[in-house]
Amino acid sequence: MRGNKVPTEEIKRDPAAFADRVTADGRFGRSAEAGRYRLVINRACPWAHRTVIVRRLMGLEGAISLAVTDPRQEIIEGDPHWVFTEETGSPGGLDPVLGIHALREAYLARDPGYDGGVSVPGLVDVTTGHLATNDYDRLCLDLATEWGPLTRKDAPDLYPEALRAEIEEVGAEVYRDLNNGVYRAGFAPDQARYDRAVAGVFARLDDLEARLSTRRYLVGESLTLADIRLFTTLVRFDPVYHGHFKCNIAKLTEYPALWAYARDLFQTPGFGDTTHFDHIRVHYYWVHTAINPTRIVAAGPDPQGWLTPHGREGLGGSPFGKGAAPGPVPADERVPGIS
Template sequence: MAATQSRTDAFEREPVALTERITSDGSSHWPAEPGRYRLVVARACPWANRSVIVRRLLGLEPVLSMGIAGPLHDERSWRFHNDPDNRDPVLGIEYLREAYEKAHPGFDAGVTVPTVVEIASGKAVTNNFQCLTLDFSTQWRAYHREGAPDLYPEQHRAEIDEINEAVYDDVNNGVYKAGFAKGQGSYEKAYRALFTRLDRLSERLATRRYLVGDTITEADVRLWTTLVRFDAVYHGHFKCNRQKLAEMPVLWAYARDLFQTPGFGDTIDFEQIKQHYYGVHAEINPTGIVPLGPDPRGWLTAHGREELGGRPFGDGTPPGPPPEAERVPAIA
């Protein structure tokens, strides 16, 4: 997901350019159809990470292939620099922008991940990251694996939506508001909103294993993709340094619980995360030096959250191992 700066000293995120949705009911130009699309992501990006997790949990790998951009990019957009010949092996493109320009010649807005690309035409279809994972749950239901969890249960949707809105404003986007602020006042406002929200979430999670109900939902996915990056990049790089995640006992245990749940930690590459943030944001880190720490082995320690009960996948089952080509390095 791209970061942009407003004319004031406060950070404002640029709206997504391609708001199309892929649906099963004919309400859009793009039907949910096996083999038609490729999901383009980057391991570094928290917004893309949501789609990777939900795709895994629901078992959509056989029907929706995934291209993985490398952690580095420039003004030309995300690049497939970890693939052979620096090109996506299915789409044949070097830069994700090429798919946007095929769809919209002369395209001059933000090129972001996740993006869904139609394979046959090579055209970018949508980068609507806020709706994409919800559509995986609701519009791609016919292609879910047997035992797939319900991540957006109808009876809890209002509560999930309310939590998601607050988490987006203060946490997911809040770390960026702090990190890219151009003035002390804007930074302090974002910093205070972030930690106030984290304190409230900690209170909520002190007595319950998951944010809504007794199973993993979309709300957990969205919060977790920020938490898992917190100590590695947001604490130092974005100056969100009241505490490390590892110093917030409830949230640290909650995050470790999910990290050790199939479909979460097995999507994370800490090295690519650090390479992206410290290597691309030259205005914040002009030297481009990538820190060696923190030690990721803490993510594998016992968390004790089982005592709160809950059923991670509800009446469903865990996903199997990720496909070989999509595996991330194990924590040594």
């Protein structure tokens, strides 16, 4: 996420700087071991949120510990950085497991000469302090398919082999026009590029509205990675993308099928219980000073609507397929709920 720099060109996302894969058999050099890795995230970030949802649905909380950075990034040597603070449960501003203040320290432990950007999520090898990967997409895929016996026995199949081509096809369209499209609109350097980006956002929302009017989930009859990829953008749409990123042609709540679909997911274990609306609003409005120089954090919208009945059960399907819902959220990972 960009911070205090005024955009001069259209936002472009660089490939992940570090993309080690962690698998049950260690065939790429890193093996899945309980307690070896720590997942560093920020609850405001949609890309990090994906990994938290997958980790929870697969029952990997006991195998991979979680570290949460402050939603207000700290400026270090002129750039905004993800840091640990007392406010987010890190005594003395140091992560209690890794012993670092800023995630970039794990990047530099891996490569002392690294001078690129620092992003969440970051999977850090606790044994060395080195960043293993910041490739959120590959990390989600591997958490869903490669952690073998460390996943819970009744975990859902989030990436069924027979549906993978369709999951990736839908995901590519959603990423281009919506996941990344809201950023291209929000950080557009001129009117023409904003107009193109915002038109793409709402064209994709219109297509999704039609698709989800007749089916409960994006691909197949149960949850897949396609739904997780979409949800983390939808849940941020009205709180930050609609106003802060000028994606204000319509609100999510004005799309009957999409709004019901989003509520259905939110009320499913793993989705709403990993969503922290305060962190979302505070991060976007406080950090992006190029488009909100006053750092005034918007008060709304009221999140109560997320708990209203969605009526999607009539479309068939079941969230976890042949699996079952995950258990309760670990006590030290709970986020403020909606009352």
